[in-house]
Amino acid sequence: VTEKSNKNIFPAIEQSFEVRFDYPVLFVREAFDPADGGLAGVFHRLNEGRRPRVAVCLDEGLAAARPDLVGSVTGYFHAQSSRLEVAGAPIFFPGGHEAKTGPRHLQNLIWTLGNLHLDRQSFVLAIGGGSMLDAVGLGASLIHRGVRLVRMPSTVLGQCDSGVGVKNGVDEHGQKNFLGVFAPPFAVVNDLALLDSLPLPHWLGGVAEAYKVALIRDADFFDFLSRHADALRRRERVAMEETVYRCAQIHLRHIATGGDPFEKGSARPLDFGHWSAHRLEIMSGYRIGHGQAVAVGMALDCCYAQREGLLTPEALESILAALEATGLPVFVPELNRKRPDGELELLQGLEDFREHLGGRLTLTLPDGIGTGVEIHRVNESGMIEGIERLRQRAERNARQPE
Numbered sequence: 001v002t003e004k005s006n007k008n009i010f011p012a013i014e015q016s017f018e019v020r021f022d023y024p025v026l027f028v029r030e031a032f033d034p035a036d037g038g039l040a041g042v043f044h045r046l047n048e049g050r051r052p053r054v055a056v057c058l059d060e061g062l063a064a065a066r067p068d069l070v071g072s073v074t075g076y077f078h079a080q081s082s083r084l085e086v087a088g089a090p091i092f093f094p095g096g097h098e099a100k101t102g103p104r105h106l107q108n109l110i111w112t113l114g115n116l117h118l119d120r121q122s123f124v125l126a127i128g129g130g131s132m133l134d135a136v137g138l139g140a141s142l143i144h145r146g147v148r149l150v151r152m153p154s155t156v157l158g159q160c161d162s163g164v165g166v167k168n169g170v171d172e173h174g175q176k177n178f179l180g181v182f183a184p185p186f187a188v189v190n191d192l193a194l195l196d197s198l199p200l201p202h203w204l205g206g207v208a209e210a211y212k213v214a215l216i217r218d219a220d221f222f223d224f225l226s227r228h229a230d231a232l233r234r235r236e237r238v239a240m241e242e243t244v245y246r247c248a249q250i251h252l253r254h255i256a257t258g259g260d261p262f263e264k265g266s267a268r269p270l271d272f273g274h275w276s277a278h279r280l281e282i283m284s285g286y287r288i289g290h291g292q293a294v295a296v297g298m299a300l301d302c303c304y305a306q307r308e309g310l311l312t313p314e315a316l317e318s319i320l321a322a323l324e325a326t327g328l329p330v331f332v333p334e335l336n337r338k339r340p341d342g343e344l345e346l347l348q349g350l351e352d353f354r355e356h357l358g359g360r361l362t363l364t365l366p367d368g369i370g371t372g373v374e375i376h377r378v379n380e381s382g383m384i385e386g387i388e389r390l391r392q393r394a395e396r397n398a399r400q401p402e
């Protein structure tokens with residue numbers, strides 16, 4: 001309620017309303033099979049009785065890895081032309097890090113979409129990795145204050161995390177996602193067959209994020225991942241499909257029921273392992289991929305959790321062993337790198353993370369496998385011990401290869 005003040009001429013009007021968001025997340029294979037109406041049906045889910053116009057945006061990296069894809073997409077729209085109208089030719093958008101470097105590519109996209117005269121009921125269909133989806137999603141949310149967005153994530157991370165959620169953005173001013181909005185999509189179609197062409201580091205990196213949610217949310221899922229570690233490392237499709245499904249389920253549940261879908265508070269429960277991961281990525285000049293950095297970050301935080309009595313030594317060992325069996329690192333030399341004054345460079349990551357959260361430092365640690373607990377104070381010597389432990393483990397592993 002508004003504070004009393006003798007400057008008020010009239011009583012303040014307390015405005016309040018709620019907006020409900022609903023969107024389906026589909027899990028399919030070969031969505032562009034011309035004889036199958038499933039994808040076309042997604043655009044018709046509100047039964048509005050018109051033929052929707054759809055502008056298609058394609059990740060350039062994906063298109064290069066899948067030279068057949070442009071033909072499949074255009075073939076699909078041709079076969080389904082009684083139900084869908086395609087707006088112009090497919091629009092190519094850079095993939096990976098480049099997609100989100102400043103608003104440059106976003107600006108081009110806005111111009112291109114403007115020339116197609118999309119109206120507010122038109123659609124953007126974005127097919128690509130998490131980076132490209134973040135940027136195209138921002139573009140779609142700005143045109144006419146928001147045209148409808150259907151996402152088709154083409155990476156493991158995109159299908160189980162970034163592509164199913166509500167965040168869009170690009171990097172600017174030296175900050176990740178400095179320009180961005182919370183905007184739920186109209187629908188998400190996870191075509192699991194798109195993952196076939198994904199390079200191995202991205203495939204495994206996505207699995208690291210699955211471990212992340214399993215360790216703080218779902219012991220049974222952790223058990224599944226550790227039993228399928230070898231299958232995931234060997235790129236077995238069925239194991240990956242279940243991984244994607246279960247991981248997406250946990251993320252969607254978190255957004256719907258976690259109480260803070262648009263992240264107004266300063267806790268980021270699903271950022272477990274990320275304070276050091278972000279730092280390691282920067283320290284390595286992005287040589288270490290995000291998922292790989294998250295694996296190391298989780299390993300370190302789990303060592304810390306064990307020292308704090310949150311994990312038993314057996315639980316810690318099973319976590320480290322599962323990550324290794326999946327082909328994920330638990331140690332990188334950057335962990336141990338020191339500044340000229342002898343301080344570990346990594347520890348700056350705690351300060352950066354505090355700033356990123358906007359105030360109070362909040363780290364989520366596993367409290368037993370499958371449950372998360374928030375802590376607000378970190379004992380640096382405990383982290384240093386964790387690093388030393390992982391270093392010795394890496395040394396041992398190097399001496400006795402499998």
Ligand SMILES: NC(=O)c1ccc[n+]([C@@H]2O[C@H](COP(=O)([O-])OP(=O)(O)OC[C@H]3O[C@@H](n4cnc5c(N)ncnc54)[C@H](O)[C@@H]3O)[C@@H](O)[C@H]2O)c1
Nearest residue numbers: 061062065095096129130131154155157162167194197198
């Ligand atoms: N919005 C969110 O909630 C959220 C959450 C986590 C991460 N993110 C963002 O996601 C981004 C990382 O996304 P990502 O891991 O999906 O990778 P990515 O989008 O950066 O793609 C990695 C590379 O793979 C290529 N590619 C994509 N799909 C392919 C396929 N099927 N076959 C071959 N190549 C393919 C891309 O062109 C790119 O070169 C980061 O920028 C991060 O900021 C967003």
Ligand SMILES: [Zn+2]
Nearest residue numbers: 209274290294
């Ligand atoms: Zn992450």
